[in-house]
Amino acid sequence: MALFSSLTPVFLALLCVVIAAIIRSFSRRKEPSKPDSKATREVRPWVDEDLQDNTEISSRDNEDDDWADGSEADLPHVPYSPARYTVEEMLERSQHFYTMMNQRRSVRFISPEPVPRAVVENVIRAAGTAPSGAHTEPWTFVVVSDSETKRKIREIVEEEEEINYKQRMGDKWVRDLQRLRTNWVKEYLDVAPYLILVFKQTYGILSSGKKKTHYYNEISVSISCGLLLAALQNAGLVTVTTTPLNCGPQLRLLLNRPANEKLLMLLPVGFAATDATVPDLTRKSLEDITVFV
Amino acid sequence: MALFSSLTPVFLALLCVVIAAIIRSFSRRKEPSKPDSKATREVRPWVDEDLQDNTEISSRDNEDDDWADGSEADLPHVPYSPARYTVEEMLERSQHFYTMMNQRRSVRFISPEPVPRAVVENVIRAAGTAPSGAHTEPWTFVVVSDSETKRKIREIVEEEEEINYKQRMGDKWVRDLQRLRTNWVKEYLDVAPYLILVFKQTYGILSSGKKKTHYYNEISVSISCGLLLAALQNAGLVTVTTTPLNCGPQLRLLLNRPANEKLLMLLPVGFAATDATVPDLTRKSLEDITVFV
Numbered sequence: 001m002a003l004f005s006s007l008t009p010v011f012l013a014l015l016c017v018v019i020a021a022i023i024r025s026f027s028r029r030k031e032p033s034k035p036d037s038k039a040t041r042e043v044r045p046w047v048d049e050d051l052q053d054n055t056e057i058s059s060r061d062n063e064d065d066d067w068a069d070g071s072e073a074d075l076p077h078v079p080y081s082p083a084r085y086t087v088e089e090m091l092e093r094s095q096h097f098y099t100m101m102n103q104r105r106s107v108r109f110i111s112p113e114p115v116p117r118a119v120v121e122n123v124i125r126a127a128g129t130a131p132s133g134a135h136t137e138p139w140t141f142v143v144v145s146d147s148e149t150k151r152k153i154r155e156i157v158e159e160e161e162e163i164n165y166k167q168r169m170g171d172k173w174v175r176d177l178q179r180l181r182t183n184w185v186k187e188y189l190d191v192a193p194y195l196i197l198v199f200k201q202t203y204g205i206l207s208s209g210k211k212k213t214h215y216y217n218e219i220s221v222s223i224s225c226g227l228l229l230a231a232l233q234n235a236g237l238v239t240v241t242t243t244p245l246n247c248g249p250q251l252r253l254l255l256n257r258p259a260n261e262k263l264l265m266l267l268p269v270g271f272a273a274t275d276a277t278v279p280d281l282t283r284k285s286l287e288d289i290t291v292f293v
Numbered sequence: 294m295a296l297f298s299s300l301t302p303v304f305l306a307l308l309c310v311v312i313a314a315i316i317r318s319f320s321r322r323k324e325p326s327k328p329d330s331k332a333t334r335e336v337r338p339w340v341d342e343d344l345q346d347n348t349e350i351s352s353r354d355n356e357d358d359d360w361a362d363g364s365e366a367d368l369p370h371v372p373y374s375p376a377r378y379t380v381e382e383m384l385e386r387s388q389h390f391y392t393m394m395n396q397r398r399s400v401r402f403i404s405p406e407p408v409p410r411a412v413v414e415n416v417i418r419a420a421g422t423a424p425s426g427a428h429t430e431p432w433t434f435v436v437v438s439d440s441e442t443k444r445k446i447r448e449i450v451e452e453e454e455e456i457n458y459k460q461r462m463g464d465k466w467v468r469d470l471q472r473l474r475t476n477w478v479k480e481y482l483d484v485a486p487y488l489i490l491v492f493k494q495t496y497g498i499l500s501s502g503k504k505k506t507h508y509y510n511e512i513s514v515s516i517s518c519g520l521l522l523a524a525l526q527n528a529g530l531v532t533v534t535t536t537p538l539n540c541g542p543q544l545r546l547l548l549n550r551p552a553n554e555k556l557l558m559l560l561p562v563g564f565a566a567t568d569a570t571v572p573d574l575t576r577k578s579l580e581d582i583t584v585f586v
Contacts, residue, residue, distance in 0.1 A: 081565065104422060225519060227519045228519075236378040
């Protein structure tokens with residue numbers, strides 16, 4: 001009895017540990033049931049507003065599959081008769097368009113030569129014809145030609161890139177410093193006559209003041225960027241597709257964009273430099289990317 | 294002393310509770326530091342494989358901003374001299390391209406008339422010229438012309454749409470059944486000569502058998518779809534952009550696509566029906582979507 005009595009504290013201490021383990025495993029098990037609600041993609045504490053805003057990654061379960069069903073359902077319908085070509089014309093036009101697009105390359109060596117602003121305007125007009133979820137047109141194109149702003153953008157992007165490269169490379173760092181250097185120095189950001197910063201509007205503000213999530217905003221704006229690339233290529237201009245997402249909040253502040261806008265792409269635009277080079281890569285063939293059923 | 298001795302179990306029990314509370318709050322506080330690792334976007338239990346695969350939403354923190362830095366860094370560079378036009382030509386070309394793109398509309402009334410397969414092939418070739426993160430070209434275009442497969446696709450999509458609409462509408466349901474009906478019946482899925490199902494490859498398989506995340510795969514494939522839309526419009530064909538993500542796993546199985554591929558878009562393709570109509574909507578102006586700095 002004396003032995004049992006003296007063991008009681010030990011027994012209780014063990015009980016303690018068991019209960020703690022049970023509670024801990026319970027609270028762990030609960031977490032996965034609400035996976036998206038608290039998730040944030042950007043963890044860098046640049047701007048509080050950007051971190052607090054989760055609307056862009058809310059569940060997709062209740063979204064319209066058919067993008068136009070939303071706001072368009074109440075609009076009157078009008079007849080639509082698009083241009084129509086003969087089979088020969090279609091073959092010729094589609095072949096020509098493919099050939100033109102296939103000549104496009106991502107170019108990092110951009111000439112400082114000026115480009116008529118009216119051409120850039122037409123290119124952005126073309127990008128603005130993209131379809132979007134519920135016709136929200138959730139894009140803002142910030143066209144920067146001001147030298148001082150371009151310099152600041154380059155500073156922000158290169159600083160972030162340098163951190164990226166140094167952290168990632170670790171031990172390999174010293175081995176090939178020279179080659180790496182060319183990876184985080186983005187001279188084209190200073191040199192190109194235009195930088196187009198494409199922002200996605202992750203939500204809109206309703207008249208009630210409430211936020212309205214723009215579903216599919218990233219997909220919509222990316223499609224719009226596809227049209228932008230096609231329009232640039234058609235006009236004889238070059239760019240390189242970059243997505244400096246970590247710099248997004250800083251660049252948003254620099255350019256005075258509101259909190260519902262997030263940077264998706266940064267495209268330097270101009271003529272190719274006369275000594276421009278590109279990596280000698282090939283594209284997958286039609287057979288590699290297509291399945292016919 | 295007797296009193297103190299009899300209180301010891303009570304004291305230990307209290308200690309127990311305090312320790313449990315501390316451990317619990319600790320394990321809670323730990324969760325937000327790894328927000329994305331366990332998050333899944335799709336919660337429908339269609340296919341286990343689709344649910345187990347989180348690679349597409351892994352953190353973006355260590356990604357290249359500059360898409361080509363990855364696999365292209367080791368390739369030799371070659372000179373690049375793209376087509377170059379006079380200012381007048383650039384203005385004319387960019388204006389013409391905008392006008393053509395601005396005539397594009399999402400069309401739900403598609404003619405059953407056949408379309409030459411060679412034209413569809415050229416359109417997909419054009420889409421395949423899109424840039425992609427580290428030149429992974431993470432897209433698969435499944436082109437369906439087989440009637441039976443189109444019928445099955447329609448069944449899957451309409452069933453899912455009907456659930457969506459009924460669940461979403463709740464009390465408003467009976468009020469306007471007729472109008473709603475047109476929203477989940479997708480006749481064009483049977484009628485259009487081609488359905489193009491665009492899959493994004495969320496990861497690749499390395500020679501070691503390990504998964505290699507395809508960063509920016511959704512953005513890359515969406516850009517590619519932008520080129521696809523431009524190419525269709527250029528050829529005089531119509532489509533409507535739809536994203537039946539909830540049907541993705543079922544359609545993936547139907548079409549025998551591997552687990553690393555996820556449906557991003559479903560585009561019915563053909564000529565516009567002669568009595569086609571579109572909602573009478575307008576687009577934002579250049580001033581609404583652009584900021585010049």
